[in-house]
Amino acid sequence: MILKILGSLIVFISCSLLGYSHARTYAKRPEELKVLQTLLQIFENEISFLSNILREAFQKVYSCTDSSVAVFFKATIENLDDGLCASEAWTKAVRENISKTNLNSEDENIIISFGKMLGSSDLEGQIKNIRLTVNQLKIQEQKAEELRSKNERMFKNLGVLGGLAIIILLF
């Protein structure tokens, strides 16, 4: 009997945790999108007002935050040091590190297309590119927020209830 209770407790806890962790990815995505927008704004300031070169600007951006999305900027610096050009370095950095974040493939495409013009045009072009990307990310953020409010609670409940259901079935 004790064994049964212990087993069902384990099932219950693991199911709930599964639900919570899945719910968390929905909560994290809008957060990351928001941070990414802030970082791009910082980048804009770095290049427009301070007129820093790409590497220095990215270094500053990267050191501003410990959010998981900052990894794109760090990896880009490393790729630049390996001799890649700016757009290659950014694309490679995003492709290799997107799995470390909670962003989906739609976000990935937007972020990669930001790199297409990176560093290769005048300031006006750079700023336009940044603004465009920020706007697109904002839309993504709204979508992600909707998904979160819909799914976060659902997955949490699903986890708990699913656990309970399994226990009931087992008994």
Place this chain on the structure above:
Amino acid sequence: MLTNDKQVYKIEEVTGFERDILKFISPDLRNAIRKVAVRDLMYTEEIRLRVNKPVMIQNDKGSFFLEATGELKIRPENPVYVNQEQIIKTVELISENSIYAFQDEIRNGYITLKGGHRVGITGKAVLDGTAVKNIKDISGINIRISKEVNGCSNEILKYIVQGENDIYNTLIISPPKCGKTTILRDIAKNISDGVAHLGLKGLKVGIVDERSEIAACFKGSPQKQVGVRTDVLDACPKQLGMSMLLRSMSPDVIITDEIGSSGDKEALMQVINAGVKIITTAHGYNISQLKLRKEVLAMLEEKVFERLIVLSSYNGPGTLEEVIDGSNMKFLYRREKL
């Protein structure tokens, strides 16, 4: 022991050359240039890259084409050719993937490297109204290596110094490649540090370094020696910079490079009327040629400059050709022509 020291010095110079210049050239061309004998490389004054043309290197002995073997030949036999991709890669490296940070410089046809070396570029100009907005399809690059020659202004200084706390307003006239900027830098250093044998105490010097060539600032701090009492306003347009320095730093002397565009005269007069001395340079082979330029002529007629110094490259860069007292146009020195 002596040779040992010399060797060490050379290695330092070589790594400096590698770090300041070769790093910015596309990898395959970089490797080709590395094959050149160290002695020739260290005296390099210019490296020219042109699309579909051989690499050209100019040093103290003249200009040569780079052979695939690393030799320098006057007539190309089997030279290293430059292609468009290598030029694009070089521009990318020079601008450190940040064209936007250099757009103002590109508009003027050059980019300044960290060590104060200037890279001239040609290509197809993109216009915005009448002004050049950008240069695209870059087809030619000329890397001009700037040199720091301590003591190169010693001969000139005695004509500039006036007592222990004063100097003359001076205009240095010289054709390109005669060491104008190098001498100006050395003058700045000497005036700022003081010259013991001429009895000059150090003066407060303000440099308006429009093209980042005199002090070669990197992140705001001078990379070349410009003296202890020197303030540098980097990358600032001359006319604005002079009045800014005047108001903010109370200098004794203002030093700036290459005057002659319209409006320069007013800015200079403002400096001189404030009792601040000025040392500047102008392109030209002699005084009479200089008078053809309206803006400069007006300044000469108003006797703005008390000393006019003409340079040539007759006995190597920085040969003192003549020194003229600007107030009565009499010669103070004239190089004896053989």
